[in-house]
Amino acid sequence: MPIRVHNTLSRTKEEFTPRDSGKVAMYVCGPTVYNHIHIGNARTFLTFDVIRRYLTYSGYDVRFVQNITDVDDKIIARAAEEGREPAEVAAEYTLAFRQAMDALGVERPTVAPKATQTIPGMIAMTERLIERGHAYVVDGDVYFSVRSFPEYGKLSGRNIDDLESGARVDVDERKQDPLDFALWKAAKPGEPHWASPWGEGRPGWHLECSVMSEEELGVAFDIHGGASDLIFPHHENEIAQSEAATGQPFVRYWLHGGLLQVNAEKMSKSLGNFMLLKDVLERYPAPVVRLLMLQTHYRSPLDFSTDRLDEAGRSYERLVTPLRNLEWAKRNRAITERADATRSAIEALECTPVTARDAFAAAMDDDFNTAGALAALFDLVRVLNTFLEQYGIGANARYAARLDEAADVLRDLLGVLGVSTADAARADEYPSDVLPLARDLAGYAGSDTRAAVEALLTARTVARTERNWAAADAVRDGLERLGFTIEDTPSGARVTFRGGGQAPWPT
């Protein structure tokens, strides 16, 4: 089944046909490295990470290019505030950006060019534009002439005259038209600068994306992504300069993500209501953050709050619990076939690898409907749970293999969404707080925390055998306060440590 994508240029869903069969060339606008990225930035990068992963899962060879804007007004301003060199500021936040993306589980780009390493290409494109009559020089600045490009406005659905009537910012008298934008800026004293045919200067904002994408992907590459606030003027200007310079279409499919909001308002630097990704990741595991964002379609606005993160945490638990339960059942060879076990539970288990993959793909093929894809995974979870409930691992190897197959599908498809299941089994590094508890309740005198927990569980088992519920519950409640959960299963008590004295999210 073909993949369909919403193309901002046509405002409709179109069948996705890449330029070169089997290959996808995509470009996503990267960060300006003047600060840590915020959670809104993260949403956009996450969106395109999942799109890239799904295209790869679908069999495409994806070449993914993302710029690093490391020379810009905001970087210069920040450096001036802090009495540092712009390059130093850019280097610091470039590193921070990569670390944050790694922490979120975003795959690295195939290529991540920096603006400062693309200067010759930007100068060359500016020269091309001047030659073709699309740009003009004024006092060391070079401006693109929007009037020279008749199709200006086709992406954002505006026309030049409407834009000018709504203009409310000071007009630079040196521009031929108020909408003309800088391709090259003459450097002011103290600013980073490079030699150019128009004097010492630095590139304008939009230019790098046009140059890098053409160098790395060629023109009329497949997918250009970014958040919807980049449609105008950024992407509109990219189209103008690229198509004016090459005389060819720039991009086949424009994909734009919805903005993240806080309290139903746009989160932005200027409103000051933003949260940094790194701060959120200190409090919530990456899979939970990803899950929250993937529960909403990528083009819709998404309201972000800790309440919703907590909710996503519970959803994550539901998705990974069957994997934990299956491992536990296998380790204990738990076969709990019940008298009322049903034939349909077996049939569902047999069908689920295929039905889950089909439903997942059908949702994702429809403009990357991750919410629908998740629904397919929750259905798979129910099938697994139901089978485990009724049969355990099953009385013969045939079902054990079926269970493994279903679990593999679940892990694989969660992987396409970049939702790691690795955290699900973490249970090491018990806190030393268990030692006094074990001494008081189990008479354990050693210093090995794992042995202490074992002693506590043994004491609890003994107490339960003696029907001494108060003593048994003292162990469970004591451990609960330290971040452990005890669950009694047909194969004995299972203890899960969720970390710290405080659970990463309420359980």
Added chain:
RNA sequence: GGCGACGUCGCCAAGUGGCAAGGCAGAGGCCUGCAAAGCCUUUAUCCCCGGUUCGAAUCCGGGCGUCGCCUCCA
């Protein structure tokens, strides 16, 4: 003022002409010493008013409300 998006169960959310997915929360039941996890059951005619259609949450018109872009912004 110009352009655009959205309004679906308590909360979140999918669904673009044919009996309204899913998650969270709630209720009842099963299981449990009690729990936890899990299973089963249970909760909507889709902002309002018109229209098109055999049939609309889905198409058209109007209204109300929310949000975004038009200025750096993911």
